[in-house]
Amino acid sequence: MTVVKFIIIGSGNIASAYFSAITNIGQAEVVGIVSSKTIKPKPLNNLPFFKSLKDVKIDFDAIVVCTPNGLHHVSTIEAATLKKHVLCEKPIDISLESIDKMIKACKVNNVKLGVAYQRRFSSDNPVVKNLIDENKIGKIFSVDLAVKNYRDQAYYDSADYRGKYKIDGGGPFIQQACHYIDLYYWFFGKPTNLVSKLGTFVHNIEVEDHGAVICVHDSGMIGTITASTATKPGFPAKMEIYTSKGYIILENDVITQWGIEGMANPSIKINQPETNKHTGASNAFVNDTTNHETVIKDFIQAIELDTNPLVTGESAKNATEIILDIYKSQF
16 A cells, blocks of 8 residues: 655644644655744644745655645645645635646646545535435425634734735635535536625624625526624534425534435434534634545545546636635625
8 A cells, every 4th residue: 555645735723634634544644844834833843844845855745735725826836846746725726817727737747636625525415415416306496505603803813814805815705615615516516696795794804704695506596605704603504405305404514404205314424413513613623634534535546546536626616716706796
């Protein structure tokens, strides 16, 4: 079994989560960190630190991009030119131009580009995806997605880029809710039209901290998306799906209510609700790396078998496109 050697780019909270996830996988290891920070988080203390990717003189196979959103393209393109594979933290980036450059660089240099939208692997989400793809739950006419998180002002004050468009790219739609907007796309495709209303209500920031969107799809389906970092104390992410045969309600990726005619609840987590587990609703720390481990295993398999990871750059681009449309379509 080949051990894939990773360099993590960035040394914030999410870098520590990736270090833990990779350490838990037998066929992977972290061999170094690239960061401009002088203070090292405790889990990363014993690893070699480098100021830039070009300074790395040890052997490695791939990078994990854990820099702020709008800088993802920088490390991705640099790694691709070095013929190294790239696993990028969400969102893939904040502009379509940068995303296209990332995808092109990885293709030209024949390296893998995967994106950590791990909700696609989480709990009952693959089950629901299969039911939708196999047209087993009837015609979907309504979907309501609510990602109602809370972040205090200290979160936004913790770094100069937070709460600003230039690097963060926006507020909760592109930061906290992008996981579920990717899931919305994965389930239902991109809306053909949408209209949004966003505002800043409880924080001193440049970007939105709360907003709502109405989406219309070619199928006639009407969707709503609410995203927030203003809703105390933070609530489980919730998706309600209504069809000609009934309804499905998911909370934190678990089917908590099931009402599809003639079909038993197919939840793999039935009688094991996870809605009280920490999922980022009230703070940014990642305590459970199970889904990250699944993403990394999938990415390693793509490298070894020369296949595509589940979430490619092209696929991840769709979530950013929807989010950018949300920002453009305010009334």
